Amino acid sequence: METASTISTTTAPTTMPGAANGVFEMPKVTYLNAQEGIKSWLLTGDHKRIAILYLISISVFFALGGVFASLIRIELLTPGPELDAEMYNRAFTAHGIIMVFMFLIPAIPAVLGNFLLPIMIGARDLAFPKVNLLSWYLYIIGGALTMSAMVIGGVDTGWTFYTPYSTTYSQSYVFLTGLGIFIMGFSSITTGLNFVITTHKMRAPGMTWSRLPLFVWSQYATSLVMLLGTPVIAITVVLLAAERVFGVGIFNPNLGGDPVLFQHLFWFYSHPAVYIMILPAMGVISELIAAFSRRRVFGYSFVAFSSLAIAIFGFLVWGHHLFVSGQSAYAGIIFSILSFIVAIPSAVKVFNWTTTLYKGSISYETPMLYALAFIGLFAIGGLTGLFCAALGLDVHITDTYFIIAHFHYVMVGSTVIAYLGGIHYWWPKMTGRGYPEFWGKLSALLIYVGFNLTFFPQFILGYLGMPRRYHVYPPEYQVLNILSTAGASVLAVGFMMPVFYLLWSLKYGPITGPNPWGAKGLEWETASPPPTFNFDATPIVTEEAYAYDAEADEAAYQAALQQGKR
Amino acid sequence: MLWELPLMPQQASTIAHKVDALYLFLWGMTAFFTLLIFALILVFAVKYKRGKVADRSNPPDTDHKLEAVWIVVPLAISLVIFGWATAIFFEQVRPPADAVEYFATGKQWMWKFQSPEGKREVNELHVPKGRNIKVTATSEDVLHDLFFPAFRTKADVLPGRYTNVWFNATKAGTYHIFCAEYCGMQHSLMIGKVIVMEPQDYERWLTTASSGTAGQTAAAGDETPAQAGERLFTQHGCQTCHQGSSGALGPALAGVSGAEVELQNGEKVKADDDYLRESILNSSAKIVKGYQAVMPNFKGQISEEDVMSLIAYIKAQK
Numbered sequence: 034m035e036t037a038s039t040i041s042t043t044t045a046p047t048t049m050p051g052a053a054n055g056v057f058e059m060p061k062v063t064y065l066n067a068q069e070g071i072k073s074w075l076l077t078g079d080h081k082r083i084a085i086l087y088l089i090s091i092s093v094f095f096a097l098g099g100v101f102a103s104l105i106r107i108e109l110l111t112p113g114p115e116l117d118a119e120m121y122n123r124a125f126t127a128h129g130i131i132m133v134f135m136f137l138i139p140a141i142p143a144v145l146g147n148f149l150l151p152i153m154i155g156a157r158d159l160a161f162p163k164v165n166l167l168s169w170y171l172y173i174i175g176g177a178l179t180m181s182a183m184v185i186g187g188v189d190t191g192w193t194f195y196t197p198y199s200t201t202y203s204q205s206y207v208f209l210t211g212l213g214i215f216i217m218g219f220s221s222i223t224t225g226l227n228f229v230i231t232t233h234k235m236r237a238p239g240m241t242w243s244r245l246p247l248f249v250w251s252q253y254a255t256s257l258v259m260l261l262g263t264p265v266i267a268i269t270v271v272l273l274a275a276e277r278v279f280g281v282g283i284f285n286p287n288l289g290g291d292p293v294l295f296q297h298l299f300w301f302y303s304h305p306a307v308y309i310m311i312l313p314a315m316g317v318i319s320e321l322i323a324a325f326s327r328r329r330v331f332g333y334s335f336v337a338f339s340s341l342a343i344a345i346f347g348f349l350v351w352g353h354h355l356f357v358s359g360q361s362a363y364a365g366i367i368f369s370i371l372s373f374i375v376a377i378p379s380a381v382k383v384f385n386w387t388t389t390l391y392k393g394s395i396s397y398e399t400p401m402l403y404a405l406a407f408i409g410l411f412a413i414g415g416l417t418g419l420f421c422a423a424l425g426l427d428v429h430i431t432d433t434y435f436i437i438a439h440f441h442y443v444m445v446g447s448t449v450i451a452y453l454g455g456i457h458y459w460w461p462k463m464t465g466r467g468y469p470e471f472w473g474k475l476s477a478l479l480i481y482v483g484f485n486l487t488f489f490p491q492f493i494l495g496y497l498g499m500p501r502r503y504h505v506y507p508p509e510y511q512v513l514n515i516l517s518t519a520g521a522s523v524l525a526v527g528f529m530m531p532v533f534y535l536l537w538s539l540k541y542g543p544i545t546g547p548n549p550w551g552a553k554g555l556e557w558e559t560a561s562p563p564p565t566f567n568f569d570a571t572p573i574v575t576e577e578a579y580a581y582d583a584e585a586d587e588a589a590y591q592a593a594l595q596q597g598k599r
Numbered sequence: 600m601l602w603e604l605p606l607m608p609q610q611a612s613t614i615a616h617k618v619d620a621l622y623l624f625l626w627g628m629t630a631f632f633t634l635l636i637f638a639l640i641l642v643f644a645v646k647y648k649r650g651k652v653a654d655r656s657n658p659p660d661t662d663h664k665l666e667a668v669w670i671v672v673p674l675a676i677s678l679v680i681f682g683w684a685t686a687i688f689f690e691q692v693r694p695p696a697d698a699v700e701y702f703a704t705g706k707q708w709m710w711k712f713q714s715p716e717g718k719r720e721v722n723e724l725h726v727p728k729g730r731n732i733k734v735t736a737t738s739e740d741v742l743h744d745l746f747f748p749a750f751r752t753k754a755d756v757l758p759g760r761y762t763n764v765w766f767n768a769t770k771a772g773t774y775h776i777f778c779a780e781y782c783g784m785q786h787s788l789m790i791g792k793v794i795v796m797e798p799q800d801y802e803r804w805l806t807t808a809s810s811g812t813a814g815q816t817a818a819a820g821d822e823t824p825a826q827a828g829e830r831l832f833t834q835h836g837c838q839t840c841h842q843g844s845s846g847a848l849g850p851a852l853a854g855v856s857g858a859e860v861e862l863q864n865g866e867k868v869k870a871d872d873d874y875l876r877e878s879i880l881n882s883s884a885k886i887v888k889g890y891q892a893v894m895p896n897f898k899g900q901i902s903e904e905d906v907m908s909l910i911a912y913i914k915a916q917k
């Protein structure tokens with residue numbers, strides 16, 4: 034069997050998957066073939082197999098969410114109606130629910146986190162493998178319930194479920210959808226619990242907290258948010274059901290309730306939830322930048338603690354979604370200033386990543402292109418968040434397309450980009466094979482261009498006043514909407530390409546060996562794909578994370594070049 | 600129409616240019632930081648590209664001074680923006696004392712407006728230029744949001760409560776009104792127009808335009824809200840208990856608006872519009888000290904618009 038010792042990370046860096054084709058052989062026993070048959074997958078406790086289960090299901094949901102997005106963009110091509118209003122409302126609701134609860138929240142933690150967290154800390158598996166499997170089943174059951182609501186007629190409340198519309202007026206499948214989200218919430222909680230305990234208890238000898246890869250730090254912070262925040266959404270959904278099904282007056286003023294209370298409860302979870310979406314992405318970017326510039330992440334401890342700061346402060350800013358909802362002006366001021374403060378740790382990260390490039394030995398494979406795209410797009414996403422936090426300005430832009438543009442810059446421009454970067458980077462680890470670099474770069478480029486063309490015009494649209502969730506609109510907004518739909522078509526092509534070439538690579542991709550990128554980190558010291566229990570022997574950690582030496586790597590690379598020339 | 604590409608909305612209120620100034624400043628700041636990051640990435644990317652000879656010795660691991668700079672500078676900029684934006688916000692949410700009050704009621708999916716002169720309109724709101732105007736609004740069903748993009752202001756409109764938006768229009772013309780809170784199927788058709796008129800045109804319009812497209816009460820005509828309130832006050836029999844004489848079943852209502860009311864349970868509340876509304880529709884919720892809970896709940900019997908008129912009448916009794 035191939036083991037880590039066959040390749041040393043200090044040899045000349047070969048940074049192209051497949052550059053070393055022909056040199057390596059597939060290891061004979063891996064987590065993929067250790068057991069055979071569909072049953073061995075559905076009953077597995079192996080965190081890597083569960084990650085693959087998540088990868089497949091999440092990709093399906095992402096594609097479905099994309100279909101609804103296309104419907105929305107087609108409708109908005111012209112000012113008049115193409116779909117009827119009822120269908121349009123169901124389409125944007127389905128899009129939001131799928132993308133938020135079924136894709137963005139689980140994507141990086143459940144796929145990349147599940148696969149990598151135990152390996153990165155030198156563990157055999159997560160602390161509770163069966164609970165991990167349970168969390169996948171909860172996700173699938175919840176997802177299936179929510180999808181069944183969409184199949185039998187859909188929901189038309191928006192993913193925000195504002196009351197009293199959702200509890201009293203909506204003629205759609207609110208309860209079934211809520212039940213699905215409730216169950217998926219438990220999937221988040223169990224994953225979070227597993228990650229926190231694993232990080233505390235199962236680190237390999239020598240893997241101190243200050244040696245943890247930043248990806249692990251960010252997963253840890255994310256898990257805390259999941260544990261503390263998700264129960265609140267669960268309670269909120271129960272209260273919503275109580276009013277809708279049993280007529281208990283909680284949110285409907287006609288029944289003696291308070292409609293704004295729902296918004297407080299909803300955002301008390303859902304604002305932290307945006308950090309569940311972005312923190313893991315930040316962790317991925319730290320890994321990518323370090324590996325492709327051959328540098329230890331600049332300001333390691335600042336980057337690590339900024340994740341915790343975001344996780345904590347993220348719980349104190351929910352009220353910035355309620356500036357015009359009828360909450361008191363003084364509450365608005367407090368939430369505004371806290372929102373400005375929570376932006377600072379994000380800024381700290383951006384500056385640290387950028388500085389990491391300084392004196393690096395930088396190469397530009399697909400994952401690095403995604404990482405650099407992330408920095409630029411996240412900067413715009415974060416800075417436009419300040420527009421929303423600025424009270425006097427938010428009064429005008431809230432509930433318009435400006436908000437839509439802002440959160441897509443953060444959620445798509447940042448989270449989805451980081452997710453794709455991570456998938457490309459760890460693909461050789463997960464499958465043992467490399468993807469075609471040309472197609473990877475082309476799709477990254479298309480996504481970058483398509484994304485900006487889709488969402489930048491929406492900032493302008495929103496400031497002009499176009500409200501969100503409008504299926505018909507005044508004609509003066511058409512040009513910008515056409516640009517946006519055009520961009521969305523490019524984006525769609527960009528998103529579809531990886532499906533094809535990654536599937537192709539499963540069979541035809543070059544065999545990459547344990548460490549195709551010449552990167553540091555325990556995950557690169559075991560075989561690709563790894564054996565079931567990750568390591569043949571428990572690794573002992575003797576150095577810090579990212580112990581790169583750009584100067585030495587560069588010298589080795591130059592020498593190899595010279596040799597090649599001769 | 601098709602190929603015009605607008606970048607900024609019309610400025611038609613006294614605060615519009617203030618909001619725009621902040622907006623443009625923030626874009627300036629966004630451009631500055633984004634370009635700074637881009638430039639740094641570009642420089643490093645070219646200079647330290649693998650295979651390119653460069654000085655890579657002793658790369659720094661961390662630098663506390665640098666970290667302090669990029670914590671303190673963004674924080675300072677943020678606080679400036681915060682102060683600036685909050686000042687604008689105070690102007691947006693605090694109507695001037697002399698503002699004239701218009702009423703709006705939102706329901707799936709239309710806006711009903713009433714001017715202080717008694718004009719009733721649906722999805723159209725005529726206002727004079729250069730006057731401080733406060734629109735007090737409530738909803739008959741779900742959440743809505745009264746949004747005037749050209750005035751850079753909006754407020755959610757809630758069932759069971761009053762909220763308000765105020766503006767002072769600076770340019771005659773016709774501008775959009777949007778519902779900006781999702782409210783169900785025809786949310787995007789819950790739109791209207793605000794028509795800003797020169798004061799003399801507005802006076803002329805008041806006398807000529809016919810009114811009452813959606814007047815709840817057929818006899819509404821052009822009576823002012825206070826006049827309508829007086830009529831309703833008799834119609835619903837309020838005066839039988841509230842005639843203001845000693846020994847009446849209910850308290851005198853003259854001067855109650857804005858005053859402090861002591862309740863049976865000893866609590867003291869300010870008699871604002873929300874309190875008056877609740878006293879009418881759901882009077883048993885708060886009982887005034889020294890009185891019996893004999894007033895019927897008028898919920899479901901008096902429309903939100905008529906409640907607004909009754910309140911206008913109560914306020915007019917000094």
Ligand code: HEM
Nearest residue numbers: 307310311353354372376415418419421422431440443444
């Ligand atoms: C850099 C710090 C950020 C700040 C200061 C910020 C600020 C805000 C504010 C104030 C709003 C409310 C706007 C409104 O409703 O009027 C908002 C909306 C939103 N933000 Fe952010 N945000 C930040 C980062 C993020 C991140 C990281 C994500 C997601 C990963 C995100 C996703 C969203 C979403 C989904 C909404 C829309 C909520 C809705 O449906 O109305 N934001 N943001």
Ligand SMILES: [Cu+2]
Nearest residue numbers: 743778782789
């Ligand atoms: Cu509405």
Ligand SMILES: [Cu+2]
Nearest residue numbers: 778780782786
């Ligand atoms: Cu609406």
